[in-house]
Amino acid sequence: xxxxxxxxxxxxxxxxxxxxxxxxxxxxxxxxxxxxxxxxxxxxxxxxxxxxxxxxxxxxxxxxxxxxxxxxxxxxxxxxxxxxxxxxxxxxxxxxxxxxxxxxxxxxxxxxxxxxxxxxxxxxxxxxxxxxxxxxxxxxxxxxxxxxxxxxxxxxxxxxxxxxxxxxxxxxxxxxxxxxxxxxxxxxxxxxxxxxxxxxxxxxxxxxxxxxxxxxxxxxxxxxxxxxxxxxxxxxxxxxxxxxxxxxxxxxxxxxxxxxxxxxxxxxxxxxxxxxxxxxxxxxxxxxxxxxxxxxxxxxxxxxxxxxxxxxxxxxxxxxxxxxxxxxxxxxxxxxxxxxxx
Numbered sequence: 001x002x003x004x005x006x007x008x009x010x011x012x013x014x015x016x017x018x019x020x021x022x023x024x025x026x027x028x029x030x031x032x033x034x035x036x037x038x039x040x041x042x043x044x045x046x047x048x049x050x051x052x053x054x055x056x057x058x059x060x061x062x063x064x065x066x067x068x069x070x071x072x073x074x075x076x077x078x079x080x081x082x083x084x085x086x087x088x089x090x091x092x093x094x095x096x097x098x099x100x101x102x103x104x105x106x107x108x109x110x111x112x113x114x115x116x117x118x119x120x121x122x123x124x125x126x127x128x129x130x131x132x133x134x135x136x137x138x139x140x141x142x143x144x145x146x147x148x149x150x151x152x153x154x155x156x157x158x159x160x161x162x163x164x165x166x167x168x169x170x171x172x173x174x175x176x177x178x179x180x181x182x183x184x185x186x187x188x189x190x191x192x193x194x195x196x197x198x199x200x201x202x203x204x205x206x207x208x209x210x211x212x213x214x215x216x217x218x219x220x221x222x223x224x225x226x227x228x229x230x231x232x233x234x235x236x237x238x239x240x241x242x243x244x245x246x247x248x249x250x251x252x253x254x255x256x257x258x259x260x261x262x263x264x265x266x267x268x269x270x271x272x273x274x275x276x277x278x279x280x281x282x283x284x285x286x287x288x289x290x291x292x293x294x295x296x297x298x299x300x301x302x303x304x305x306x307x308x309x310x311x312x313x314x315x316x317x318x319x320x321x322x323x324x325x326x327x328x329x330x331x332x333x334x335x336x337x338x339x340x341x342x
Contacts, residue, residue: 053081053138055171057106058128058162061087061098066143068173069102070180071304073109075171078183079210081138082113086131088124109180125161132168139306141171144298163279167311169203171274174298174305181271181303184213188267189249189276190259190293191219193236200278200308205244207274207306215249217241218266220259260296267303275305 020031055072069085076083085102099116106114121127132140144159163170189204191197201217208215217237237251256262267273277294298305 053079054084054136055081055139055141056128056132056135056137057083057085057102058124058140058142058158059085059087059098059102060158062090066173067177067180068141068143069105070109071171071173071177072141073106073111073114074180074182075139075141075184075211076106076112076114077110079207080112082115082136083111084135084137085114085116086119086128087116088119088121088127123161125158125165128158128162129165129167132166137168139169139171140166141173141304143173144175163307163309165311166309169200169306169308169312172298172305172307174301176300176302177304178302179271181273183272184211184274185272186214186216186267186270187211187274187276187306188216188218188263190263190297191217191237191240192259192293193219193233197278198240199310200276200306201240201244203306203308203312204276205246205249207276208249209246215244215247217249217251218254218263219252220254220256220262222257223255258296259293260300263293263297264300264302267301269302271303273303275301275303276308277305278308279310 055076057068057072059066059069069083072083075081083106085099085106087098087102089098095116095118098118103114103116117131119127119131121130128140131137140162142159142162159170159172163172187204187208189200204215207213217240219233219237221233231253233253234251237253241249241251252266254262254266256265263275267275275297277297279291279294294305294307298307
């Protein structure tokens with residue numbers, strides 16, 4: 001879509017240990033292996049990696065197996081986090097029957113630490129949110145169900161209720177996700193020019209740095225909107241990129257009448273990406289919990305989608321060490337809102 005150099009700021013990858021900067025992620029990875037790998041010593045046991053924060057993974061003990069567990073384990077391995085499997089048991093299922101196999105699967109997937117917790121509650125979603133409130137959870141990772149009726153939500157009732165009430169971001173593993181990537185190399189943050197969409201940026205920025213992954217800001221506009229020159233959409237993304245902390249992200253503008261289709265095509269089937277969106281989290285009907293764009297992306301994308309509910313904006317982000325403050329800057333320019341319903 002034109003010259004890529006007009007649409008992107010060169011990504012700078014900074015070493016978390018010595019603050020050297022590199023133009024390419026592969027250069028940073030080579031530097032970490034070469035210059036910061038501790039010398040082997042057979043007489044001294046290797047220290048366990050620091051584990052900070054927990055990824056909470058709700059499962060249905062009586063349901064089908066889900067990719068949420070191995071995806072959470074892979075993310076935990078990369079980010080240095082623990083995994084907690086939570087379940088509301090049915091009938092007389094024991095702890096072992098509910099949690100033993102998922103915990104083993106998380107450990108096999110590389111999670112530095114994994115444990116389980118049974119929830120006793122009439123309403124599973126409320127129990128999950130309450131557990132997240134009272135443990136060290138930084139993320140919830142859960143599978144979703146697909147529904148075919150027009151206008152229906154792409155989430156099951158439990159996942160929809162968790163998204164609505166969660167105080168932390170929720171990583172949704174949609175029906176189109178078929179594989180578990182080895183590692184996350186790219187986070188794609190979806191923007192539409194609204195403050196709502198921008199609420200997701202502190203989480204996207206923080207998680208990208210913790211994963212040593214590149215961050216890409218993407219805006220979808222209708223076909224025919226782009227014109228030669230410094231268009232408002234590009235200026236908006238460039239200004240936004242310059243104001244974010246850490247290495248400057250890439251940014252891109254994509255033309256399509258259907259934002260979910262555009263984002264799904266943009267992330268492709270690489271298997272190493274996460275999509276990040278914000279949601280308004282309105283009450284009432286389940287289908288109002290997420291905007292149409294977020295629902296469509298969750299349904300179509302072959303990678304997990306990190307949904308940031310409004311309550312999450314007041315929570316500590318993974319690895320940030322502090323509370324999230326809304327990003328503020330001059331919003332006085334006249335920027336068209338092509339698709340505000342993220």
